[in-house]
Amino acid sequence: xxxxxxxxxxxxxxxxxxxxxxxxxxxxxxxxxxxxxxxxxxxxxxxxxxxxxxxxxxxxxxxxxxxxxxxxxxxxxxxxxxxxxxxxxxxxxxxxxxxxxxxxxxxxxxxxxxxxxxxxxxxxxxxxxxxxxxxxxxxxxxxxxxxxxxxxxxxxxxxxxxxxxxxxxxxxxxxxxxxxxxxxxxxxxxxxxxxxxxxxxxxxxxxxxxxxxxxxxxxxxxxxxxxxxxxxxxxxxxxxxxx
Amino acid sequence: xxxxxxxxxxxxxxxxxxxxxxxxxxxxxxxxxxxxxxxxxxxxxxxxxxxxxxxxxxxxxxxxxxxxxxxxxxxxxxxxxxxxxxxxxxxxxxxxxxxxxxxxxxxxxxxxxxxxxxxxxxxxxxxxxxxxxxxxxxxxxxxxxxxxxxxxxxxxxxxxxxxxxxxxxxxxxxxxxxxxxxxxxxxxxxxxxxxxxxxxxxxxxxxxxxxxxxxxxxxxxxxxxxxxxxxxxxxxxxxxxxxxxxxxxxxxxxxxxx
Numbered sequence: 001x002x003x004x005x006x007x008x009x010x011x012x013x014x015x016x017x018x019x020x021x022x023x024x025x026x027x028x029x030x031x032x033x034x035x036x037x038x039x040x041x042x043x044x045x046x047x048x049x050x051x052x053x054x055x056x057x058x059x060x061x062x063x064x065x066x067x068x069x070x071x072x073x074x075x076x077x078x079x080x081x082x083x084x085x086x087x088x089x090x091x092x093x094x095x096x097x098x099x100x101x102x103x104x105x106x107x108x109x110x111x112x113x114x115x116x117x118x119x120x121x122x123x124x125x126x127x128x129x130x131x132x133x134x135x136x137x138x139x140x141x142x143x144x145x146x147x148x149x150x151x152x153x154x155x156x157x158x159x160x161x162x163x164x165x166x167x168x169x170x171x172x173x174x175x176x177x178x179x180x181x182x183x184x185x186x187x188x189x190x191x192x193x194x195x196x197x198x199x200x201x202x203x204x205x206x207x208x209x210x211x212x213x214x215x216x217x218x219x220x221x222x223x224x225x226x227x228x229x230x231x232x233x234x235x236x237x238x239x240x241x242x243x
Numbered sequence: 244x245x246x247x248x249x250x251x252x253x254x255x256x257x258x259x260x261x262x263x264x265x266x267x268x269x270x271x272x273x274x275x276x277x278x279x280x281x282x283x284x285x286x287x288x289x290x291x292x293x294x295x296x297x298x299x300x301x302x303x304x305x306x307x308x309x310x311x312x313x314x315x316x317x318x319x320x321x322x323x324x325x326x327x328x329x330x331x332x333x334x335x336x337x338x339x340x341x342x343x344x345x346x347x348x349x350x351x352x353x354x355x356x357x358x359x360x361x362x363x364x365x366x367x368x369x370x371x372x373x374x375x376x377x378x379x380x381x382x383x384x385x386x387x388x389x390x391x392x393x394x395x396x397x398x399x400x401x402x403x404x405x406x407x408x409x410x411x412x413x414x415x416x417x418x419x420x421x422x423x424x425x426x427x428x429x430x431x432x433x434x435x436x437x438x439x440x441x442x443x444x445x446x447x448x449x450x451x452x453x454x455x456x457x458x459x460x461x462x463x464x465x466x467x468x469x470x471x472x473x474x475x476x477x478x479x480x481x482x483x484x485x486x487x488x489x490x491x492x493x494x495x496x497x498x499x500x501x
Contacts, residue, residue, distance in 0.1 A: 018313065018317075020348070021351065023351075024347075024348065112329055112331060112334075113327045113328070113329055113331035114331050114332075114333055114334075116293055116327065116331065117325065117327060117331040117333075119292070119293060119320075120291050120292070120293065120320065120323055120325045120404075121320065121321070121323075121345050121348065121349065122317045122318075122320035122321040122323075122349065123348055
């Protein structure tokens, strides 16, 4: 475990030393932004809209005390979404989609000698292949989390209105109550940390794949598992530190 | 010229290279010959810098490569072209983009038009001028090897390394690939090192052959000398091929007085 962590730190260091030209890395980063960000919009939208809807319906189901106003449903959906569900669940979904894609892609490049081909050319393969993926993740995760926040709240609104669990007016009143802007900042900080963890861990697992197709599959699975565990640990640590 | 001096390499206590000393000459096809597991590919990886030898030194035209400054190693690496066993083409790029890639990365001063001309020249040189728009998944194994050669020579490499260029190819395509490598070596006067266990390649293009056995260099010479070499391990290796045995028998019979 300690040895692996040491190798991980050396891997990050090798990526940052002897970087390739900025123009090359920029172009690669933009390409990765499309792969990691734009191509994930659909799944993030679906997941977040339904999470918002389910949260709204379940809170309404549990809210049986007539003394508590119905606007509390909107308030709770907003708080849960912004503080936890949007950044964490989105990042877990992206760990599955993006993390496995990064690990599988790099693993395949490794076993088909494409990484060696880069190194023989004198190109820093870690910098060329991994740095743009991490940068793109750090740029795109917060944007996807903002999208997830909006769609989750809209999902709650639609679910509440359509099922009659809460009226539109009460829901809107709830989501406008006691709004703390820092919560958004906190969520975005979390998304940046999660982006780094998912992309760096997945890249590390993929980059050092050794063997054949079976090992590439194993690397993808391990990358997703480790990323999710890292997200949950970091989630707790950030909550304890920043709230 | 590439000089290898006393290169040793072990993996988990198993010594794969036991002090190899040899020279690869400029303008010649230098063959690293040997059976599976004799350390040919490990030696090749040590030479190109994909692996660090435990002991020994490797010199490219007088400049030490092993344990030298990163910048000097990078400079040498940028003169290296390599054809991998599985071709190692970037599967997200077209054939032309694969050939253009080292030019983009290593010679930023080249204009787009110059790069395009160079790519077209290299593809034409390997006989693939009409395959530039194809993806690697759309071309045959032999064509992939040709693209690999085109990519290796695109930035005007000084040293060309080929790791089993004939693996997975039919005999006719193998001969064509061998001939292409030989032509390029002579045409550009580069130092070519080929890892192989293919006896056809040995008799076709073996200007200088180094025979490895269990991590040791047992013999070196050329294609005219190899059939008469008096090293038992080499003789066993050569004559394990039925074709070579038959050719030798015919040759002997033709020299026997009636």
